[in-house]
Amino acid sequence: MSNEEEINYLWYWLCNIEGMGRTTIRRLLEEYETPRNIYYEDNDIIMEFLHRNQRVKTTVSQYVTSKNKDSIIYSYEKLSAKGVTFIHMGSEDYPLRLKNIPDPPLCLYYKGRLPNDDKKSIAIIGARNSTNYGRQMARIFGRELSKNNIAVISGLARGIDGMAHRGAIEGGGYTMGVLGCGIDVVYPQENYDLFIEMEKNGGIISESNIGIKPYAALFPQRNRIISGLSDGILVVEAREKSGTFITVDQGLEQGKEVFALPGRLIDDSSKGCNNLIKMGAHFVSDIADVLEVLDEQSFTDCTVNETGNGINNDKISRIFENEHVKNLLAPAEKMVYSVLSVDPKYIDNIIDETMLAPGEVCMYLNKMEMMGIVDEPARNYYAVRL
């Protein structure tokens, strides 16, 4: 057993003792410095130390069983069999950004690649209950920021999170998903394909060991990692009281920049964003708004593409115009296309507005959906795909 391997095993052991949380482990580490010292210290002394701190649930027998070398190694090897890498605070690979946040995770489990410490990264977050507008925006910002060589960090949840990842993958850049459960647990189920993609094009990471189910209590803790891994937080869409603000608060605590997309005043689903802007978050109406702030932050050049294409800064407004798409369409199709917007429209409204026969409208819409320029976010509701 090499020295490095042994350290990994010991860290793995320390982080996975039943009933022992981060605070306790940190106290032990303060006292003993390395996991090895703790491991080889007399059990009674450790137990006495633990009991000086109230609220430690670990019992003597739990502690003693946990020290079984074979089972530690067995359980550790299971990780690599599943393609999961384990890193801890002592690892070289441990993300630099996380070291600087309050309450950094002691250990992390990940698949794929870790984000590059030298490259800028942004968290794109928002509510799970989102509008199509919000999801499209998340996708576009994910895609465009990714094209500008900025890593996109998010939570792989339904709604905004998932769309931000999808956008980043479209943009061909790096994206990392931070999970609240073990990274072999696919939650939510419908993002299964995304999980597979992420492992290839980026990474998924979690503070929880594999097999841990998505408990509600784990998600706020996950959020500190999302904000911790990024240089800025872009809130795409959030209601007034949204879990998104946990991430924002933690980001502020960690000293990160906060960006928000504005929404209409009457729109409940954007109320949280508007409030953020009122409180001083960066107002974002284009990709450049994000890029500029991130640029100022440090002198590392973040606007150069990996392929060396230089600044890749499509104006958002140009994306909305979608001129190149319109040129592909036949006149009747163009008519149908032009009544669509990012807000999904029910098929009857489209029929009414175009005054075409219902069958014809269905046909054009499905044709454009197959072409990939129209979305059907709910059955028989259609929206343009940006």
Next chain:
Amino acid sequence: MFNKVISGTLHGVDGRLIVVEADVSDGLPMFNMVGFLASEVREASDRVRTALKNSDFHFSPKKITINLSPADVRKEGSAFDLPISIALLSAYGYIPADCVRDILFIGELSLNGDLKGVRGILSIVDHAKKQGIYKVILPFDNRKEAAIIPDVEVYGARNLKEAVEHLIGNKLLIKEEHTGFDDSSSFEYTIDFSDVKGQNSMKRATEIAVAGMHNLLFVGPPGAGKSMIAKRIPTIMPELDHDESVELTKIYSAKGMLSPEQGLIRSRPFRTPHHSITAQSLIGGGMIPKPGEISLSHHGVLFLDEMLEFNKNTLEMLRQPIEDGRVTISRIQGSYTFPCNFMLVAAMNPCPCGYYPDRSKCHCTIPQIERYIRRLSQPMLDRMDMCLQVKRIEYKDLCGRQKEETSGDIKKRIVHAKDIQRKRLIKLGVNCNSQIPPKELNSICMLGEEEVKLIEEMFEKLELTARGMNKILKVSRTIADLDDSEEVTRNHILEALSYRINDFMRGEEGL
């Protein structure tokens, strides 16, 4: 003295002849009835005796034995009162034996001698005619129904006395005119499709569904007009032809649902059972099975509103009848087959609150919605051919001045499409596109190269299943028929995509 008369009973929706024998002999006075009788038939003895007395027939005390044969068929219903009294009267010698030969008697007696209508007349008279009985005496209320069968002499009697007077030739009853099937006039519905304002996509989907007899599922919030449209589906279906009409009337007659003045049923049925319905009343059942709602919607529409509220097991029972067009119910006395060739239209809410995907109103969580949808089992979903998400009707549609199409206009197109289908499918032994067997589908659709490519693309992009793909093709075939097109083209398939049943609830988060 001994004598016998002919009567009949129901077996499912078919008639069956029963011979009622009466014997009057010396001995201890008694009234004895035999022949595997249900209790309502056994009670006939009291009704018959009292009714005879009140009709001024007086008997000397004798030993009376009544036998209903064949003895191994269970006799049920109250239709034997009249034949029993006629047999008795002729056994006592009030009526000459010759006068009652080859006449079918059916009817329930009231204590004062009045005759009351019974159910199942049409099937019994039809069967009797096939057995060579061309004359029937029955309650006045049933005369119209019996007169549907051609070449049968039908006499309706108001009471026992009238019937007897007729038999002995004192005062003849009026022969009922044959109320045949009038092809020239068409049935007028009181409702019409033009009552529905807006909802163009629903109308279009409905038209396609009816043209190809595809089962249709509406998903949408309350107030979208799901029931309103479903109710009007019979008005755009082709007229019932004679045989269909007789079949349907037999079912309603067997169930006792015909009104006295009604002849053949000319309107296609629309049945909308409440979701608390039991399996027996939906499929048909009871100790002596009677037709259920699915048979009552024969040649018409069975509309299941709030489909998810139905008992799961009850819905599962629909699976086999939908496929076969008839349902066979087995009981210890025998099995009964009821026809049930109906179009299934179902409606359901998209989520517990009903407003998904309108997220300004619907705050159901995705797991909640998924749990809700999962109450519809996959096999049941497989039986649905088309699905449309519908939206609440808007005020501007309600007050719109737009001229809406009438049922007549739509019906013309549907009749035309159905004619094309019938001609094409007759060699396969089916008569509508929804019944095309999968292996014939490709040749019937006559897909070109471009279409095959489109299908491949769809398969990938929309994650279709083979079954889902077949449904899309069948619906495309119907769209092509409505379009009067020999081949199914790309455009037809693209339109059919809007009605696909796959992924009809997506894991998205709303609008």
